[in-house]
Amino acid sequence: MLKAAVYYHPDFADKGYTTLRHRVKPGFDALQPLVNSGQIQVRTPTIDETAHALLHTTHSPELVERVISAGYHEVALLSAAGVIQAAEALAKNELDMAFCFVGSGGHHAGQNYCWGFCYYNDVAMAVNRLRQLRIPDIMIIDIDPHSGDGTRDLLAADPHIIHLNFFADEDYPYEDKNRGNYGVLIDGASDKVLAAALEEYLEREWGYNLLIVIVGHDGHCLDYGDFYLTTAFYGSFARRIKAFAAGRPVLFVLSGGSLPQVASEVIPAIIEGYIE
Numbered sequence: 001m002l003k004a005a006v007y008y009h010p011d012f013a014d015k016g017y018t019t020l021r022h023r024v025k026p027g028f029d030a031l032q033p034l035v036n037s038g039q040i041q042v043r044t045p046t047i048d049e050t051a052h053a054l055l056h057t058t059h060s061p062e063l064v065e066r067v068i069s070a071g072y073h074e075v076a077l078l079s080a081a082g083v084i085q086a087a088e089a090l091a092k093n094e095l096d097m098a099f100c101f102v103g104s105g106g107h108h109a110g111q112n113y114c115w116g117f118c119y120y121n122d123v124a125m126a127v128n129r130l131r132q133l134r135i136p137d138i139m140i141i142d143i144d145p146h147s148g149d150g151t152r153d154l155l156a157a158d159p160h161i162i163h164l165n166f167f168a169d170e171d172y173p174y175e176d177k178n179r180g181n182y183g184v185l186i187d188g189a190s191d192k193v194l195a196a197a198l199e200e201y202l203e204r205e206w207g208y209n210l211l212i213v214i215v216g217h218d219g220h221c222l223d224y225g226d227f228y229l230t231t232a233f234y235g236s237f238a239r240r241i242k243a244f245a246a247g248r249p250v251l252f253v254l255s256g257g258s259l260p261q262v263a264s265e266v267i268p269a270i271i272e273g274y275i276e
């Protein structure tokens with residue numbers, strides 16, 4: 001059986017960013033059947049020295065000051081700590097798959113800036129941890145309908161990172177294929193359109209050791225982003241990712257999305273799709 005875990009902390013719901021926090025507990029509660037049947041473990045992240053150290057090697061002191069002033073330092077660092085700890089467990093083969101809940105977003109946080117419900121770049125911090133653990137090549141697929149500009153800001157220069165970014169917002173042209181930086185603009189994508197756009201990339205051979213998938217249910221047709229996906233998309237996406245990863249470890253990181261009902265359908269669909 002696949003070794004799968006969910007990283008969750010009640011502070012994500014209690015202290016998370018306003019728009020994002022109401023979906024956290026309903027999304028987690030909907031996983032109870034999978035937890036009760038022993039198909040997924042639940043792990044609780046903690047802010048440790050590694051998370052503190054990675055924060056300061058990833059972001060500028062000025063950004064950290066601004067996040068502290070905004071009141072989101074702890075929940076953002078706890079969110080990143082979960083992603084870091086999941087990445088460590090995957091790198092050490094303790095897990096095959098992990099899904100991280102968060103209290104704030106990460107992919108709009110660059111080295112010295114942040115916006116759009118994001119404060120610290122959880123995925124970039126985890127990538128920096130994976131480099132310390134000597135995982136050579138990492139692929140990041142981001143299907144949140146907003147572009148991952150912060151992730152690109154932090155990781156674009158590294159040729160060992162493939163960043164494949166699907167998005168609906170139009171002001172983000174940057175692509176540098178020589179360094180593994182891909183941007184795919186598909187405004188208003190339906191299930192079929194996004195699946196076809198993904199397939200163009202997933203059918204190719206990519207050299208990577210660990211896959212990170214940034215997934216926002218703001219891409220669901222009822223939620224606030226400009227993709228128009230159904231719940232069924234997320235399940236088939238997870239199955240396709242499993243085939244694509246072909247046994248390599250996969251880390252799913254929750255991104256945008258506000259609606260509790262959507263979270264309680266989409267999050268189990270992803271995890272069930274992957275572990276079934």
Ligand SMILES: [Zn+2]
Pocket residue numbers: 144145146216218225255256257
């Ligand atoms: Zn988003």
